[in-house]
Amino acid sequence: MKRFFSILIIALSLTHYSFAQTKTVWPVMEKQMKPWVRWWWMGSAVDEKNLSQNLATYQKAGIGGVEITPIYGAVGYESSYIDFLSPKWMKMLQFTVNKSNALGLGVDMNTGTGWPFGGPQIKPENAATKLITQKYSIKEGEKLSEPIKVKEAKQDLAKLQAVTAYGNDEILNLLSQVDANGNLNWSPSKGTYEIYAVFAGKTRQQVKRAAPGGEGFTLDHLDKNAVDTYLKRFDNAFANKPQGVRSFFNDSYEVYGATWTPTFLTVFKKNRGYDLSNYIKELTADDGDSETIKRVKSDYRETMNELLLNNFTKTWTNWAHQYKSLSKNQAHGSPGNLLDLYSAVDIPETETFGSSAFAIPGLRRNKEDVRNVNPDPMMSKFASSAAHTTGKKLVSSETFTWLTEHFKTSFSQCKPEAEQLFLSGVNHIFYHGTTNSPSAAVWPGWLFYASVQMNPTNSLWPQIDGLNNYIARCQSVLQAGKADNELLIYWPVYDVWNQAKGLDIALKVHDVDDWLHPTPFYKLATSLSKNGYAFDFASDNLLAQSTIANGFVKTSANASPYQTLIIPQCEMINLNTLNKVIAMANAGATVIFQELPKDVPGLNDLPLRRLQLKTALDKLNFITVESGIKQFKIGKGQILLANDIQKALQFKSIRREELTDSGLQFIRRNIAGGKYYFVVNHTANDIDSYLPINENGNVLLMDPQNGAYGLAATKVESGKTKVRLQLKSGESIILKITQEKSLITSAWRYLGKPANQLAFTQTWNLHFTAGGPELPADQKLGKLVSWTELYDNKVQSFSGTGVYTTTFNLPEKNAKEYVLNLNQVDESARVYINGQDVGILWSIPFQARVGKYLKVGANSIKIEVVNLMANRIRDMDIKKIKWRNYHEINFVDINYKDFDASKWSVMPSGLIGPVFITPYN
Template identity: 35%
Template structure:
């Protein structure tokens, strides 16, 4: 929420007529393809042709998807003759067709910069592949020589993604020379060979001059060292550094695209990698790719880590200001983490400078953006996201998801994306309600561009259930839930149409104190960020961020680099077009000198810097030791005028100040202008944005209690409106809008539902929002229901009638126990007695989604509890026909296939493992054979309740 300077507005009041702010008609924003959800489009084996691609794309567009991200992956057994080699002429021809059809259907197209993940392929060889640093130490007595060769033989390693196993001795070198790579599905391979020596440094054990000697050039090809240790210097310690090939292969690689993972720390390696795309696409009609995609940094999920590159020592000296080879004892000393912290920061810098930036520049030269999943990298991913056109998260809790959206806010990027709904439930058990709830979690974290995970392409002639990816929610046209998928997509599009408008409106910048994590040696391995068990990586940051979320204070993370771009103007700390009230520093020990200096400069101009517990004590790393004097002088300048009172210390600096206190809660209590959003006390969650005419909130009730009452909002406006993204309903809200006091808006939100609230500084015209309350007894709709099975399989059951509602699996017979598809329930009933302006039709329990029609008029599509809809009294006739068409899950039909041993799990590589261990079959793959029939259809009870309008005053 912003307290902007008022003088320009006062001047305008004398210039413009009072009628300038004319009333506006309530309306939803016009929906664009970026407002709609996108989906990852898996190309298994790159199987497909122009006709089948067109047929499927038309279904995707009709379902309300806005775009497709093409990711080629592993193939299908038995369909080898249909494989299309990646980047071949035929493959590029298919891409050209898809791009053409995308323009016709208004479907955007993104393309993975490779197949599977991470970047890599058969043209990655030698020094272009990912590397690691290995070391050995030797000791040589004063005046002696080394009695063994300076050598290190790489330990053999072979890891598979699939179920086929072969000894490493049976593999040919290079690994791409093996003919059956789809079958082998190798994740990582290291052959037992001597590693090349990259440096040998000798450190004396005594003497005033302890500078090391570089003996690298004294080592012969066979490892013999031609050197005699100088006398009178004690026992010498020799550190030998070797370059190993990490051996990581592209995971889930498409046919003809298997190979080693790229060295992400080398722009030269990246340039040679991207040249293969230039070779394949130059001169072809491939304009129209919106963005090139990177599916997260997953090089280090094998054994060891990719922490070296051939130019690492030179880059380290450039970035850190000293030669790493002169500090090797400290690098490997368990009691000293300063040099290790510099090493980790250098890896982070190289991932930014040598990979992310040049990849973006390459894409931009080709008229495209990059959509980058920076998480899981051993880097400050805020900086990697900042160098990306569309930062994308994958979902690892609210705090992690905010990393991508924070960067979009701080750097002014319009889209913050997410890979959405990865492995929601077990195969074929994910529901549309779960999908919607997952999307809500991303929206609340500031993500405004969701991309599902995903939709596998399946040829039209493939028997049911077609092709499927192993870690997916099966969002494909063969799944019964697809029928009502469009309703959920409409919900997402409406919500994102608002959340892509205006500007973010967070109050605080929360400093990402990553140097405190880099300084923790731990096992000595590189920490990875944005994913896993501890996505933030810093306990103090996580605790502070959690407290802010729970309190209802909006914030964005900010990195050291991004702090350098902050300016203080008009009582706000600004980054691009965004303004913040303060910077909050969580408990922090290490902070770069440049960061502290810029925060001081901001305070001098009037900014407020909030600091939990105590000021940082040192600059980070070994290089920070060289800056300690300047750092201490800056701290002394800050503390020279300290004003302690009641546990809070104010440190005036120029026109502003640092405020140091025990925790964020107390600091915010004494800093005016940052009121908390107390709607969180009602069990509600929110994200807020600022518009040209006021503010908007996306609010979700993810608690188990309904909300029916006045809800406080800190933003102000002249009028308030409500928009229901699930139904498209809108209206002027009941609101108490008193200047200088929190706004209050009346909300009726059952558990699981969400709403958009706008507060505008202008009059709004349009219908008033309809609030309802029960006006009488609930009346069951009883009678005989006709049930007609419309489509599905494995066979279509005959129509029937039932006197009472129950799962169709209990109607009788095995045919219905294995049926997955759609069934239409029909009931005739008389209009209930009594005057009521509207009635609530409640379907009770539904498994799993329902389309409701009354007297031939389509009323609603319902996919989550409560399965209820308000029906105006005018829709009811004396005699009525109610039709409820229900779609169940694919589970019962899948279970039937597995019980009968039908071979539908026929994919190479990761061939449908179970999401949960209890669903693993004897062959180690997912199996539903043991599942009991899942309830399906309309279970009820179906009721009508008279309603009257509620006037909340």
């Protein structure tokens, strides 16, 4: 009995030690660490039974939450539609929230249907507004022969807001001389005058992809009264009570042609200090006096920004807080300062659209399946910077929109795209998307036209937890602590606004070639990133509220401090911003100018402000301290002037992460007692080398692919820690560096020298277990090939699961590790060896360490492979089987043409290999 209790105590202590290790390695998994999904409610045709089944399916697969967005419905199901915000719809919302809570899922909700915000509560007077101008000419002694009334069709509610006459070197405001019938009671005493009439008209844009009960005009986002009117409908539906929604969501700003609001002239005069009515000629021109046109339009765009920020974004966020919910906003596409608009909400959200080109060997990227849009990590950093600089925990992303053509997206294609988001600071991925589909709907179920189809009907779904678990492990680390970036880079928004062309400038993810890529700011940021520097972007407003502590820039109470502020080459700078930057240096900050700014933006008091700018710059008495670097010491700090920013950073001993010289990319998080590094190999080469990091301490390696961990091999050279990293192309690793002695004692198992490969020479048995349209017959394979090449008419149209089994002999087991390599897998594989679950190999390089599963002598292996939906969809289109039948846009391909898969080539499917096991010593 005494021996029994001794054994029990030892067992309990080992259990406790194991738990302690686990607790200190991977953060406790919370629902927001898992991937969430944009959850399309087609026609809001939902019911409790299907909602319950679908939510349970999502939860089992590793989804952490759903984001409800109602849209148009499926044809033939009209009787099941539920009007948005009706009592029945609210009942379904509450059922969803309660069921999700029981399952440990979160619920977000779009504050609207389709996009952008709008609906039946938005009457024409509150609808999106545009500037309409009409031009007249009148000569000396003449009366205007026609009334000043809007000529554009369907603009009955357009309101005349200004009438400005230009002539004889004078500008006259004539609005007061226009009577109720539009007659102008004025004529020039001499000369000829051009008259500009300004109307507040309506864009007449309707909500796009609206759900039943959500149809109507788009909201005037620039008008607070209109925003309040819009939100009042939700107040009524919610009975002014919290609904249990974690966060309310707003999609990307796609309000087209909304260039005005009825209060624009009043707000402009208050904020810019002069009457815009006097500059209607410049506001509506693209040529002429370019200097004045640019300045007037810059002032116009700044005013647009303020109206959107104050009247919509802040108003909507405050409204969400009243319901004990957060706000989650996609600011991109807005005609404003993206950094401020992202910062004004609780969860800034970016999006990826299209696919990136990666150098990873074997990663499929067929030309016909790619949109001509490449996601740009610098675009994503606008959202992450807003979160990092204001101390917000989460940065989300609408992810994988049009990653490939429908039904052709593999998990292996998703992985590097998600990692690129992580590297840019995103830590909360939302799949775009998952369509709620009733169980009665025939395969492939209900689908949304722009989604990557993360649906349970997807043939890949049985193995989606491989991708989901990987993302969850990554996000558990990337949500820990605070962002750890040493540089703060000012974004010169006034250079963007100071353009003569057009009116508002919508800063879209699709148009970065126009407004972002050509700028010195972008070129500097990409260069710094490539060379191992970590940074966030700062707006004028952010700098205005920043403080200096111990020489570091503190942008908010909860944000990590920044070592250096960089002002990239820019033409325009706000005088207040320049003075603030100089004051920050005086208080102890290090500021680096790439070039001194040349001018101030805007039109009002221009000579005075230019003089003030010159005076401020003239006080910066720089001296040369090194070739290419000038210095001005001021107060406790200094200002450097250097065209080569990296040289200036080296001068100030601001260290870069040299591991990027190998091609690796990283992002860091600051945690109590240490740091996390998330490191990715997107190069074409395998890497096995000791690489330097800027943090000293004990280094733990953590594999987000399978959860494995161990102490890294390290060495110190010249006072710098170097870590041995062994990463194949396409792989990632997490480094946890702590100053305290780690509870983990086991070392990371590096692979040594490979021995001769063990080939699989036995016949493979292939058995199809699930999928359709029909299960092909069993096969015996002497050689692994795509199952579409087998002698069975059913295989070319089959999408589903095929199970491969065989045996192999291991003569002896004397290597330190054995690695299974599946090589080509189309598209994902779950492996079992000797009845033990090895795991899901869902991404390149399709390898796993299997030494612990092997035994001397005969071994069995089972590999469950799932392929794409593409071949089955192709077969349905060839046979003209009707499966896409939706209202509005119905279903389109990646180029927004009618979808037709009948001309596709058959996609390779199954385990193609070659499969082998490599011993490592």
